[in-house]
Amino acid sequence: MSPKSSATTPNVARLRETAHRQFRSVLFGRLPREIREMIYIECWKASGIKQHVFIRNGRLTHSPCLLASDETDERLEELQRVLHKQGSPQRWRTRSLALDNKWAGRFSSSWHEHWICEEEMKEVTANHGETHHCHQRTIFLPMMLACKRTYLEARPSLYATTTLIFTDLAAAHACLALSPSTTASLLHSLAFSLVLPFETLHQHRLRPSPATAGPWAALCTALSDLVRFANLRDVTMRLGLASSSATHYVDRHAGKSSSSGKYGSGSGSEGEDSEDGARINARIVETRPWQEVRERWALSAVRGMLARRLVLQLPRAEPTRRRPEWVTPYNYPEEDCEGKSGGVPFLRLERYAALPPMQFREDGRVEARVDARRERSGTTVFSISLAEDEGRGEGDRDGDRDEGGMRETRLRKVRRGVKGLMTGLKVS
Secondary structure, X not given: OXXXXXXXXXXXXXXXXXXXXXXXXXXXXXXXXXXXXXXXXXXXXXXXXXXXXXXXXXXXXXXXXXXXXXXXXXXXXXXXXXXXXXXXXXXXXXXXXXXXXXXXXXXXXXXXXXXXXXXXXXXXHHHHOOOOOHHHHOOHHHHHOOOHHHHHHXXXXXXXXXXXXEOOHHHHHHHHHOOOOOHHHHOOEEEEEEEEEHHHHHHHHHOOOHHHOOHXXXXXXXHHHHHHXXXXXXXXXXXXXXXXXXXXXXXXXXXXXXEEOXXXXXXXXXXXXXXXXXXXXXXXXXXXXHHHOOHHHHHHHOOHHHHHOEEEEEEOOOOOOOOOHHHHHHOOOOOOEXXXXXXOOOXXXXXXXXXXXXXXXXXXXXXXEEEOOOOOOOXXXXXXXXXXXXOOOOOOOOOOEOOOOOEOOHHHHHHHHHHHHHHHHHHO
């Protein structure tokens, strides 16, 4: 479902012809243009110069961003706390770790690290209703509707000062790629936090035809055009890997799930709220390890001037997982580096600590794959309950132990067997 336009774009040329100069007013008659620009900027700052743009009820809308630029994702700390409380991980073990509904919604949030912004948006919507959406708390619209001359003067300042943030590929594609008549050409700064499926990231490489390049390549092309022919100067893009191209919906109370959508990170409604404010049909995004992505292939859609103005944020590789050497030419360096000295075509490449791969199950639980310690190589599977007080602990399994009393793993058994075989061959 394509988003509907909430309002018709005004005819700027017609407004310039009919706008009154208002020389008798204090604002336009006595204050110079520089002072008026300062007033406009203070109005935008009071409303929030970082705004999320998303699709709700089939329409593009916005809400303020509350996440600070240097703020860490609290979900990582909560996951570490839960794992530490449960105990040291064992290889190839499944444990049930209980999460309340609040943290379960944060881990499965389709706004990713901006889950706090989603919570604020839903709280305001629940308090004021759908007809009084959160964007009416700002003074963007009242300033633009004051008069024609205010609209013409404040419009460039608004889009030059405000940074639009997209956590949904469908909303970004609809706003920047499918709507050429919008005010996207006035934007100076954009930010993205996208968790996309493998097929979406590599579609333009696997199907090089322009007709089948996909929304990811189309978005990169639109951003490149905005940098080359418009005013776009700063672009920050944070990427992650989703499990599939479908949008999953989980009923937190009934434990049911379904799937729909075509963009991977969702398109359309985000579910319904119950009478007590709890989200019943919540859209979630399952994550996969970023090591599966061939970074240079996926980001080959970012070219030219867009690459030179792009701050790219990619997941940091897990210390217990090492990519094979044949994958190295397809990926960028792991350490943070500048584009000129580090061999990357972007303005800056940053690596961030990402959540472990998670899989949301139909019974309302999520399995998070967490790497074990180096001395216990392998992968540990934790089952994190999405419902409150539904966690089930699991006792330690009895297993073979070596002379030192430590659990004997399969690898140790194989090594012991090979050692015994070689000893027997030498004796014979």
